Amino acid sequence: xxxxxxxxxxxxxxxxxxxxxxxxxxxxxxxxxxxxxxxxxxxxxxxxxxxxxxxxxxxxxxxxxxxxxxxxxxxxxxxxxxxxxxxxxxxxxxxxxxxxxxxxxxxxxxxxxxxxxxxxxxxxxxxxxxxxxxxxxxxxxxxxxxxxxxxxxxxxxxxxxxxxxxxxxxxxxxxxxxxxxxxxxxxxxxxxxxxxxxxxxxxxxxxxxxxxxxxxxxxxxxxxxxxxxxxxxxxxxxxxxxxxxxxxxxxxxxxxxxxxxxxxxxxxxxxxxxxxxxxxxxxxxxxxxxxxxxxxxxxxxxxxxxxxxxxxxxxxxxxxxxxxxxxxxxxxxxx
Numbered sequence: 001x002x003x004x005x006x007x008x009x010x011x012x013x014x015x016x017x018x019x020x021x022x023x024x025x026x027x028x029x030x031x032x033x034x035x036x037x038x039x040x041x042x043x044x045x046x047x048x049x050x051x052x053x054x055x056x057x058x059x060x061x062x063x064x065x066x067x068x069x070x071x072x073x074x075x076x077x078x079x080x081x082x083x084x085x086x087x088x089x090x091x092x093x094x095x096x097x098x099x100x101x102x103x104x105x106x107x108x109x110x111x112x113x114x115x116x117x118x119x120x121x122x123x124x125x126x127x128x129x130x131x132x133x134x135x136x137x138x139x140x141x142x143x144x145x146x147x148x149x150x151x152x153x154x155x156x157x158x159x160x161x162x163x164x165x166x167x168x169x170x171x172x173x174x175x176x177x178x179x180x181x182x183x184x185x186x187x188x189x190x191x192x193x194x195x196x197x198x199x200x201x202x203x204x205x206x207x208x209x210x211x212x213x214x215x216x217x218x219x220x221x222x223x224x225x226x227x228x229x230x231x232x233x234x235x236x237x238x239x240x241x242x243x244x245x246x247x248x249x250x251x252x253x254x255x256x257x258x259x260x261x262x263x264x265x266x267x268x269x270x271x272x273x274x275x276x277x278x279x280x281x282x283x284x285x286x287x288x289x290x291x292x293x294x295x296x297x298x299x300x301x302x303x304x305x306x307x308x309x310x311x312x313x314x315x316x317x318x319x320x321x322x323x324x325x326x327x328x329x330x331x332x333x334x335x
Contacts, residue, residue: 005148005173005207007235009061009107010274015294017265018062018239018277019055020287022111024252026051026066036078038070041090048091052098054284056106059291062275063099063106064150067091068113071137073125085140092144109150109175110141112163119158127158134166142172149174152212152239155186157198168204175208175275177237180223181215184319192223193230200231210237213279215316216244217256217264221271221308222315228272228302238273240264242281244316254281255313258289263311265290270300 010016026037029047040048052063070088072081080087092110099106115133117125138149149172151163160176167174178186178195185191190198192211199209209231211223220240228236243256256264261278268276276294278286309315 006107006175006275009105014274014299015269016061016107016275017059017287017291017294018109018237018275019052019060019064020278020282020284021242021280022051022064022066022068024254024281025054025283027251036069036075036080037066038068038075038087038091039078039080041066041087041094042083045090045094048094049098052095055287056098056102058284058287060277060287061104061106062109062277063095064109064111064152065091065095065141065144065146066111067137067141068111068152069116070140071112071115071133073115073117073133074113084136085143088137088140089144092141092146096145108145108147110138110144110146110148110172112137112141112149112151112167113153114155114159119156127162130159130162131166131169134163135169138166138170138172142170146172148172148207151176154178155190156188157190157195160195160199161202164199164202164204164206173207174204175210175235175237176206177210177212177239179213180211180219181213181317183317184219184223184226192226196227196231196234200234208235208237208275210239210273210275212237212239213241216241216313217261218308218312219315219317221264221267221303221312222305224268224271224273225302225305232272235274236272237275237277238268238271239275239277239279240268241279242283242286244313245280252281256281256286258286260312261286262289262293265293266297266300267303267308267311269294269297270303272302
C-alpha cells in the first residue's frame with residue numbers, strides 16, 4: 001500500500017476523523033425519496049454546504065463530497081448523464097469552500113460510489129467501459145478541488161479495480177472501501193482479507209483501504225479486525241453505519257446513539273483503524289461525540305468479537321461460523 005496521504009496527516013495523533021452520512025442527512029433537509037442527491041449540488045448548494053459545515057464544526061478532518069451516485073450510469077436514471085462533470089465539479093467546490101473556510105486543515109474527499117450495474121459476464125458492463133465512466137466523474141471532482149478520491153461501498157473486485165485505474169489515469173490519489181454486508185463478505189463474496197490482498201496489487205496503489213456502510217457498527221468493526229490482521233501496515237478506514245437501520249411508520253431510523261458511536265470510535269482505533277467516521281444515519285452530533293472520544297483515548301488492546309458485541313450490540317449479519325443471533329439489517333447505499 002502507498003504510505004500514505006492520510007497517515008502523514010494523522011502523525012502526532014494517530015487518527016483522523018471523517019464525516020458522517022450524506023444521503024440520510026439530506027433527506028432530513030428535504031430530499032425526496034428517489035431523487036438524486038447530486039442534483040442538489042446545482043439546485044440547493046446552500047443545503048449541501050450547510051451539511052459539510054455541520055460536520056466540520058463537529059470535528060471532522062475529512063469531508064466527503066455529495067457525489068456518491070455521480071457517475072454517468074447512475075445519473076442516467078435521472079436523465080442527467082450529460083451533467084456528470086458539472087455536478088461533480090460543483091460537489092467538490094462546495095466541500096472545498098467549507099474546508100478552506102475552516103480554522104484547521106480539512107481534507108476534501110471526492111466520493112465515488114458504484115455504478116449499480118453488474119459486470120460481465122453477469123451483466124453488460126465491461127471493466128474497460130467502467131474505467132471510462134469513473135474517469136469522467138473523477139475529472140469533475142478534480143476540477144472542483146478534491147484532495148483525493150474516496151471510492152466507497154464497493155462489492156466486486158472488477159469495479160474496485162476500474163475505479164482505482166480511473167483515479168490513476170486522472171492523476172488523483174485514492175482510497176478504497178467496501179461494504180461487507182453479507183455474513184462478513186461483500187455482496188459479490190469478497191472478504192476483508194481477500195480485498196486487502198487484491199487491492200494491494202492494484203496500480204496505482206491506494207492510500208487507504210477499509211470498510212463502510214454494511215449492516216451495523218459491530219459488524220463493520222469485525223471486518224476492520226480482519227482487514228488489519230491481513231494488512232497490518234495499511235492505513236485502514238472504518239466508516240460504519242450509526243447502529244442498525246430500523247424501518248417504522250416514520251421511515252428508516254438508526255439505533256446508534258452518540259454514546260454508542262463514541263464507543264464504536266474507540267473500538268475502531270483499538271482494532272487498528274487510522275481513519276474513523278460514520279456512514280448511514282450518522283449526524284453531526286454523533287461525529288462530535290466521536291471526536292471527544294478519540295481525543296481522550298489512546299490506542300489499546302485489539303478487541304475480540306465478544307467485546308465488540310458486549311459494547312456495541314449483536315452482529316446483524318454474522319459469519320456462519322460466528323453463530324451469533326441474526327437481526328434485520330440494511331441497505332448498501334452510503335447514507
